[in-house]
Amino acid sequence: MRRFLINQAKGLVDHSRRQHHHKSPSFLSPQPRPLASSPPALSRFFSSTSEMSASDSTSSLPVTLDSINPKVLKCEYAVRGEIVNIAQKLQEDLKTNKDAYPFDEIIYCNIGNPQSLGQLPIKFFREVLALCDHASLLDESETHGLFSTDSIDRAWRILDHIPGRATGAYSHSQGIKGLRDVIAAGIEARDGFPADPNDIFLTDGASPAVHMMMQLLLSSEKDGILCPIPQYPLYSASIALHGGSLVPYYLDEATGWGLEISDLKKQLEEARSKGISVRALVVINPGNPTGQVLAEENQRDIVNFCKQEGLVLLADEVYQENVYVPDKKFHSFKKVARSLGYGEKDISLVSFQSVSKGYYGECGKRGGYMEVTGFTSDVREQIYKMASVNLCSNISGQILASLVMSPPKPGDDSYDSYMAERDGILSSMAKRAKTLEDALNSLEGVTCNRAEGAMYLFPRINLPQKAIEAAEAEKTAPDAFYCKRLLNATGVVVVPGSGFGQVPGTWHFRCTILPQEDKIPAIVNRLTDFHKSFMDEFRN
Numbered sequence: 001m002r003r004f005l006i007n008q009a010k011g012l013v014d015h016s017r018r019q020h021h022h023k024s025p026s027f028l029s030p031q032p033r034p035l036a037s038s039p040p041a042l043s044r045f046f047s048s049t050s051e052m053s054a055s056d057s058t059s060s061l062p063v064t065l066d067s068i069n070p071k072v073l074k075c076e077y078a079v080r081g082e083i084v085n086i087a088q089k090l091q092e093d094l095k096t097n098k099d100a101y102p103f104d105e106i107i108y109c110n111i112g113n114p115q116s117l118g119q120l121p122i123k124f125f126r127e128v129l130a131l132c133d134h135a136s137l138l139d140e141s142e143t144h145g146l147f148s149t150d151s152i153d154r155a156w157r158i159l160d161h162i163p164g165r166a167t168g169a170y171s172h173s174q175g176i177k178g179l180r181d182v183i184a185a186g187i188e189a190r191d192g193f194p195a196d197p198n199d200i201f202l203t204d205g206a207s208p209a210v211h212m213m214m215q216l217l218l219s220s221e222k223d224g225i226l227c228p229i230p231q232y233p234l235y236s237a238s239i240a241l242h243g244g245s246l247v248p249y250y251l252d253e254a255t256g257w258g259l260e261i262s263d264l265k266k267q268l269e270e271a272r273s274k275g276i277s278v279r280a281l282v283v284i285n286p287g288n289p290t291g292q293v294l295a296e297e298n299q300r301d302i303v304n305f306c307k308q309e310g311l312v313l314l315a316d317e318v319y320q321e322n323v324y325v326p327d328k329k330f331h332s333f334k335k336v337a338r339s340l341g342y343g344e345k346d347i348s349l350v351s352f353q354s355v356s357k358g359y360y361g362e363c364g365k366r367g368g369y370m371e372v373t374g375f376t377s378d379v380r381e382q383i384y385k386m387a388s389v390n391l392c393s394n395i396s397g398q399i400l401a402s403l404v405m406s407p408p409k410p411g412d413d414s415y416d417s418y419m420a421e422r423d424g425i426l427s428s429m430a431k432r433a434k435t436l437e438d439a440l441n442s443l444e445g446v447t448c449n450r451a452e453g454a455m456y457l458f459p460r461i462n463l464p465q466k467a468i469e470a471a472e473a474e475k476t477a478p479d480a481f482y483c484k485r486l487l488n489a490t491g492v493v494v495v496p497g498s499g500f501g502q503v504p505g506t507w508h509f510r511c512t513i514l515p516q517e518d519k520i521p522a523i524v525n526r527l528t529d530f531h532k533s534f535m536d537e538f539r540n
Contacts, residue, residue: 071240071241071242071243072241074240081495081499082480083110083480083483083484083487083493083494083495083496084108084110084111084493084495086484086487087106087108087110087487087491087493088106090106090487090491091106094106101491102489102490103489103490103491103526104491105491106491106493107491107492107493107515107519107522107523108493109492109493109494109511109512109514109515109523110493110494110495110510110512111495111512112288112356112357112363112454112455112456112512112514113361113363113514114361114363114455114514115361115362115363115364116363117512117514117515117516117519118515118516118519119361119425119514119516120421121360121361121362122359122360122407122418122421122422123414123417123418123421124148124150124151124403124407124408124414124417124418125360125362125400125403125404127147127148127151127155127414128151128154128155128158128399128403129396129399129400130147131143131147131151131152131155132155132158132159132167132395132396132399133167133396135155135159135165135167138152138155138156138159148413148414149413150408150412150413150414150415151413151414154403157178158178158179158399158402160178161176161177161178161179162176162395167395167396167399168395169395170391170392171392171393171395171398172392173384173387173388173390173391173392174198174200174201174202174384174387175200175201175202175369175392175393175398175401176202176395176398177197179202179398179399179401179402180197180198180200180202181197182402182405182406183195183197183200183202183369183401183402183405183406184196184197184199184200185405185406186404186405186406187332187334187371187405190332190335190405191332191334191335191338192335193334193335193338193339195334195371199371199372199373200369200370200371201369201370201371201372201383201387202367202368202369202392202393202397202398202401203368203369203370203387203393204366204367204368204393204394204397205354205355205356205363205366205367205368205397206316206318206352206353206354206356206368206370207234207368208368208390208393209350209352209368209369209370210234210235210238210314210316210352211238211241211242212370212383212386212387213280213312213314213350213370214238214239214241214242214244215242215386216379216382216383216386217244217279217280217312218239218242218243218244218279219243219244220243220244221243221244221245221276222245222275222276222277223244223245223276223277223279224244224245224246224247224271224276224277224278224279225239225244225245225246225247225278225279225280225281225282225314226247226248226249226264226267226268226271226278226280226281226282226311227239227246227247227248227249227282228248228249228250228251228259228282228283228284228287229248229249229250229251229500229501229502229503230251230289230290230458230497230500230501230502230508231282231284231500231501232284232288232289232316232500233499233500235282236501244279245271245276247267247268247271247276247278248267248501249263249264249267250263250503251287251290251292253449253460253503253506256292256449256450256452257287257290257291257292257449257458258292258298259283259294259298259302261301261302261305264281264302264305265305268309278309278311279311279312280311280312280313280314281302281305281306281311281312281313281314282314282316283302283313283314283315283316283333284316285299285315285316285317285319285330285333286319286320286322286323286330286452286453286454287319287453287454288316288319288454288455288456289454289456289458289495289497289500289510290449290454290456290458291433291449291450291451291452291453291454291455291456291457291458292449292452292453293323293325293328293329293330293452293453294331295328296329296331296336299331299333299336300336300340302333303333303336303337303340303342303347304340306347306349307342307346307347311348312348312349312350312374313333313337313347313348313349313350314350314352315332315333315334315349315350315351315352316352317330317332317333317351317352317353318352318353318354318356318357318358318368319357319358319453319454319455320332320353320358321357321358321359321426322357322358322359322426322429322453322454322455323452323453324426324429324430324433324434324451324452324453325450325452325453328452328453330453332351333349333351334349334351334371334373337349344373344374345374346374347374348373348374348375349371349373349374350370350371350372350373351370351371352368352369352370353368353369353370353371353401353404353405354367354368355367355368355397355400355401355404356368357454357455358404359421359422359425359426359429360400360404361425362400365394365396365397365400366393366394366397367393367394367396367397367398367399367400367401367404368393368397368401369401407422428516428517429455429513429514431517432513432514432515432517432520433451433457433513434451435520435524436451436457436511436513436520436523436524437450437451437457439524439527439528440457440459440511440527441459442528443527443528443531443532444531444532444535445461445462445463445464445535446459446460446461446462446531447459447460447462448460451513455512455513455514456510456511456512456513457510457511457513458497458500458508458509458510458511459508459509459511460497460506460507460508461479461482461507461508461509462507463478463479463482463507463538464535464538464539464540465540466538466539466540467481467482467534467538470538477496477498477507478507479496479497479498479507479508479509480496480498482496482507482509482534483495483496483509485530485534486527486530486534489526489530489533490526490527490529490530491526492523492526492527494509494510494511495509495510496508496509497509497510
């Protein structure tokens with residue numbers, strides 16, 4: 001078994017090295033290659049390029065790294081990158097070699113995947129899903145003793161919109177009309193402005209919607225997208241895949257990851273001076289990986305900027321339920337635009353929402369939507385054509401998206417239990433965020449901004465020069481070097497800041513707040529002990 005794992009790991013690293021040999025630099029700077037040498041517990045998971053198998057080097061197969069689309073080679077996604085691959089190998093090896101490591105489990109703090117870390121699904125949502133997927137239960141008398149009355153009623157209403165109650169059949173390419181009606185009503189209730197169900201495109205999570213818009217807007221490297229740095233790597237990856245140029249604007253860490261309009265203007269003008277046609281502005285609110293929540297006044301400035309410069313505003317709002325501080329509140333960009341008096345003919349705005357985040361955390365169900373406003377009818381026909389190529393999004397995800405935007409209301413049978421579940425999850429997230437924030441800020445050379453929202457912390461680590469030199473000697477980014485050492489010593493998986501972009505010369509990592517509360521003290525203790533040892537080892 002161990003030999004199999006070693007060979008698999010060697011193949012992984014050989015592939016990674018060949019990839020870095022061929023690909024262009026990443027969206028901001030060249031990315032690090034795998035470690036040339038590693039601490040003992042990790043060394044079995046690396047091999048040199050000289051150990052490349054004969055079958056790889058002499059293969060006569062028609063597909064090689066030289067012949068595939070170079071845009072694929074350029075694309076990177078750090079959230080599930082090299083460190084996570086190493087962690088997965090370690091997790092397998094732990095099953096048979098527990099005594100070889102100073103930890104007994106891998107704790108994945110690399111990705112916003114709540115239910116994988118112990119969060120329970122919302123009972124009402126799952127009851128409705130179960131009844132819709134097994135509709136014959138609705139005809140059984142025993143069902144009323146097992147399911148809440150409002151989940152039964154909601155399932156009937158949903159199934160009434162699906163011909164033949166067939167949740168395994170294709171739907172309209174934009175999604176089931178009755179569910180889009182519900183979502184539009186939810187948006188209207190949230191914002192206080194009308195929403196049209198024909199503007200809603202239901203998708204398998206928010207990611208396909210982002211890809212769809214990039215495909216629509218980008219035709220060559222002369223087309224650019226203004227994107228925050230740090231950013232969620234979906235954006236840099238999708239821009240690379242669709243052949244465009246990422247135009248970075250830097251969030252200001254010193255002001256709590258603030259977004260400065262002056263920097264937007266500077267970056268826009270610089271890109272245009274290079275012949276790049278900037279098509280859109282991406283804003284992630286609440287922020288990923290940075291966790292800030294934009295002030296409404298700042299959002300007004302952003303909307304006005306997009307209006308003045310003729311940019312599409314791409315609003316990533318998947319963390320709209322995740323706000324943890326009393327002095328901040330989520331406002332959708334559509335609400336802000338409408339409150340400024342901008343209508344359909346004034347500004348192009350696409351808002352993204354997902355069932356994967358918030359308090360629901362239904363990542364594996366792959367549900368989400370985009371609300372597309374401010375596009376001409378002929379362009380909307382092209383968006384619909386792209387949606388049609390994919391036939392439709394999955395029906396369970398569509399149902400969940402409607403439930404997220406129309407949960408139980410006061411007086412419903414499930415309302416009290418639903419509110420207890422929702423508030424319990426969100427209050428626990430706020431508590432975990434604060435605990436981790438305080439722990440990080442207590443570490444030597446580490447500063448971490450307030451966790452206002454989303455599901456992550458993005459601390460800055462001021463690494464000793466000796467650590468930076470050691471990383472350079474191993475041909476890896478200093479923050480990746482730190483994160484690998486952290487994994488090797490503690491089993492805790494975080495993502496280097498270099499995978500999200502950062503101001504040159506600064507180093508960070510992203511850590512989720514999602515491990516359950518009983519795991520947080522262990523994470524804090526492991527991180528604290530590791531960091532002290534690391535700093536002592538590399539102290540200048």
